[in-house]
Amino acid sequence: MLDGTASGPSAAPLAGPPDRPHPTTGQRTVAETARHSETRYGNRPTMKDVAARAGVGLKTVSRVVNSEPGITPDTERRVQEAIEALGFRRNDSARVLRKGRTASIGLVLEDLADPFYGPLSRAVEEVARAHGALLINGSSAEDPEREQELVLALCAxxxxxxxxIPAGDDHRYLEPEIKAGIATVFVDRPAGRIDADMVLSDSFGGAREGVAHLIAHGHRRIGFIGDQPRIHTATERLRGYHAAMADAGTTVEDSWVSLGSTDPDRVRAAAEQMLSGPEPVTALFAGNNRVTVTAVRVLAEQERRVALVGFDDIELADLLGITVISQDAAAVGRTAAEHLFRRLDGADHAPARVELPTTLIQRGSGELPPAS
Amino acid sequence: MLDGTASGPSAAPLAGPPDRPHPTTGQRTVAETARHSETRYGNRPTMKDVAARAGVGLKTVSRVVNSEPGITPDTERRVQEAIEALGFRRNDSARVLRKGRTASIGLVLEDLADPFYGPLSRAVEEVARAHGALLINGSSAEDPEREQELVLALCAxxxxxxxxIPAGDDHRYLEPEIKAGIATVFVDRPAGRIDADMVLSDSFGGAREGVAHLIAHGHRRIGFIGDQPRIHTATERLRGYHAAMADAGTTVEDSWVSLGSTDPDRVRAAAEQMLSGPEPVTALFAGNNRVTVTAVRVLAEQERRVALVGFDDIELADLLGITVISQDAAAVGRTAAEHLFRRLDGADHAPARVELPTTLIQRGSGELPPAS
DNA sequence: TAGGCCCTGGACAACGTTGTCAGCTGAATG
DNA sequence: CATTCAGCTGACAACGTTGTCCAGGGCCTA
Structure with missing residues (x-):
């Protein structure tokens, strides 16, 4: 891939053959200087160059760069000038290699573009920043293989x-990594077949509350449209749905439940099916933000007014009057990141499982009575 | 913490098998054992360990790991077994140091949580992934200093x-980095005082079209609420507004224009001010997605029906009937990333400036006639 | 004035990987 | 049978930084 051999992107400044710029001219010193100052793949000055220019030792430059004590103001000034003049910037790759810590954390989520993950990753980033760490980010696109690939690349x-944020349900591949010291926190969904820290939202409780809310407003025929059953939150929410229905003594008909991809077409088909026929549902519970969005579109086209409660809050949901079960994505991210850094700071208690509560926000769509 | 770099006299001569401590020196045995068996910060096996276990040379392991040709199937198997058994994973830090390329690119944007940047960074990530590169991500929070800090950390x-996505307007600090070979593409806003590649949306043209649209529907008193004037897109959009107004021969009153933070409170105040008084505006042009959201909220509370066109599309805007100037965030990100990788693949033409067109999407709010 | 101590700076060896080059085997060829 | 050749393998030196240890030199104290 990027593995291109030595030749850097800059073709112009290379005077001689790349492998051995050994000019035949008598000006050996010039050639020497040229090689020193402008070869090297990225053509960057190193501490050695700075040291030479400032007339000090290598380690002295290192000391200045790291603000270590024991440097004469005069020496420091000379070194700083050389750094300035050469445009030196410390190579953190080398530093990392030497020190063992990279000051960076990896975040693997499902889709950076999903509005639920924006605030989450922003929150993680803020915490990382407070700890002086950078964030490396990747999307698994809900593909377990891609998740593993990404995670292992980050470990490397x-x-x-x-x-x-797991896509798969088997994370034993992470065992050697965790044992080797890479702290790991699972978020939003539990880790599979492995004992690890996790921070979750109360999917079960939230869904149960949302469905109970519909029941309290008189609904019995309630449809549930959720994500793929492989996804833990999807089944948890379905479990919540069933629990609430059972609490109300209602028998759930198969045709009321649809699990599968959140692709708008599928969701639309599922919703339209539930809403048609002789005994249509009078309310819908949407299993996540993407489902909610499509559901809102479908319901807007219906003649009957159908109640709706969605899991996850959505921007502008207040204007559209959509009742939701809200989970605080930023809080989830922040909690997970703080947990992670506590581990990095040495906490070594047993793996913990944190569950954050959800909130029912009434905005109208969930309070509609059943339409006959 | 674990910085167990105990060095001391490196007693193990390369000749001897590393896994067997020499019993010759009685006193040093303890330290030796400790060092060998359990130190090393992350305590991870290295190629050396794998080589020892497989009974082959270090370089052979490297060959296997990198699928280089010329390895006997039998040797390969032995090495693979050792890798498996030890849970070895190549240390990319060291690899990077040696090879000079990190196979990672940095993305500095304004706010990961902003819905405009989600699709953008996802698009960048996809392209990066196709090129085998990872994405390191940071938010500048619209703070030039923080932008610089982040960018330089990435360069390091x-x-x-x-x-x-620039927050500041002076990027000369990047000159040495670019010269040193770090390809750079500016997105959404132009680079400041530096010649570089950039990918922009046509803010001027888009705003002009949006305002002209309102004018075509009979409006003359049109308010403009935008972001801080320090931000290039904000002033470009304002310029588009003025151009459209001038085209229509309308004189813009000062009270119709408000630039400043996109904080909801400020936007709300600005909107309410424009909508009150003896001669209120009959239409609003919102300078970006955040402004649009607040404007929609404010307008929903008004008695009169006020027309609205917003810059940037918003999720569910179709349901709310909001007319917008849409810019394709994913296309912007994709274009920028492709440009970047073309540079990395050796393209060395003069810095280019790409401007992507915007689209007017009519949904109702922009087609309202002026209310008297 | 001599001895010791701090203060500054430099030489050197890691960190874990890859590129280079030379050595070793076994087989094929004269 | 000797010789070449090719295919494998390993020793070694980088990459750029930091930790350790030691050497001067100046200054203070006895």
Missing amino acids: RRVDGLIV | RRVDGLIV
Whole structure:
């Protein structure tokens, strides 16, 4: 891939053959200088160059760069000038190699573009920043294989820690990594077949509350449209749905439940099916934000007024009057990141499972009575 | 913490098998054992360990790991077994140091949580992934200093390339980095005082079209609420507004224009002010997605029906009937990333400036006639 | 004035990987 | 049978930084 051999992107400044710029001219010193100052793949000055220019030792430059004590103001000034003049910037790759810590953490989520993950990753980033760490980010696109590939790539980079929103349900591949010291926190969904820290939202409780809310407003025929059953939150929410229905003594008909991809076409088909026929549902519970969005579109086209409660809040949901079960994505991200850094700071208690509560926000769509 | 770099006299001569401590020196045995068996910060096996276990040379392991040709199937199997048994994973930090390329690119944007940047960074990530590169991500929070800090941190990591959504207006600090070979593409807003690649949306043209649309529907008193004038897109959009108004021969009153933070409170105040008084505006042009959201809220509370066109599309805007100037965030990100990788692949033409067109999407709010 | 101590700076060896080059085997060829 | 050749393998030196240890030199104290 990027593995291109030595030849850098800059073709112009290369005077001689790339492998051995050994000019035949008598000006050996010039050639020497040229090689020193402008070869090297990225053509960047190193501490050695700075040291030479400032007339000090290599380690002295290192000391200045790291603000270590024991440097004469005069020496420091000379070194700073050389750094300035050469445009030197410390190579953190080398530093990392030497020190063992990369000051970066990896975040693997499902889709950076999903509005639920924006605030989450922003929150993680803020915490990381407060700890002086950078964030390396990747989307699994809900593909377990891609998740593993990403996670292992991050491990190879030797990130200090990982925050993973799992796509797969078997994370034993992470065992050696965790044992080797890469702190890991799972978020939003539990880790599979492995004992690890996790931070979750109360999917079961939230869904149960949302469905109970519909029941309290008189509904019995309630449809549930959720994500693929492979996804833990999807089944948890379905479980919540069933629990609430059972609490109300209602028998759930198969045709009321649809699990599968959140692709708008599928969701639309599922919703339209539930809403048609002799005994249509009078209310819908949408299993996540994407489903909610499509559901809102479908319901807007219906003649009857159908009640709706969605899991996850949505921007502008207040204007559209959509009742939702809200989970605080930023809080989830922040909690996970703080947990991670506590681990990195040495906490070594047993893996913890944190569950954050959800909130029912009434905005109208969930309070509609059943339309006959 | 674990910085067990105990060095001391490196007693193990390369000749002897590393896994067997020499019993010759009685006193040093303890330290030796400790060092060998359990130190090393992350305590991870290295190629050396794998080589020892497989009974082959270090370089052979490297060959296997990199699928280089010329390895006997039998040797390969032995090495693979050792890798498996030890849970070895190549340390990419060291690899990077040796090879000079990090196979990662940096993306500095304004706010990961902003719905405009989600699709953008997802698009960048997809392209990066196709090129085998990872994405390091940071938010500048619209703070020039923080932008610089982030960018330079990424340069220190030696990312191969940078995609920057500028917060500041002076990027000369990047000159040495670019010269040193870090390809850079500026996105959404132009680079300041520096010649570089950039990918922009046609803010001027888009705003002009949007305002002209309102004018075509009979409006003359049109308010403009935009972001801080420091931000290039904000002033470009304002310029588009003025151009459209001038085209229509309308004189813009000062009270119709408000630039400043996109904080909801400020936007709300600005909107309410324009909508009150003896001669209120009959239409609003919102300078970006955040402004639009607040404007929609304010307008929903008004008695009169006020027309609205917003810059940037918004999720569910179709349901709310909001007319917008849409810019394709994913296309912007994709274009920028492709440009970047073309640079990394050796393209060395003069810095290019790409401007992507915007689209007017009519949904109702922009087609309302002026209310008297 | 001599001895010791701090203060500054430099030489050197890691960190874990890859590129280079030379050595070793076994087989094929004269 | 000797010789070449090719295919494998390993020793070694980088990459750029930091930790350790030691050497001067100046200054203070006895």
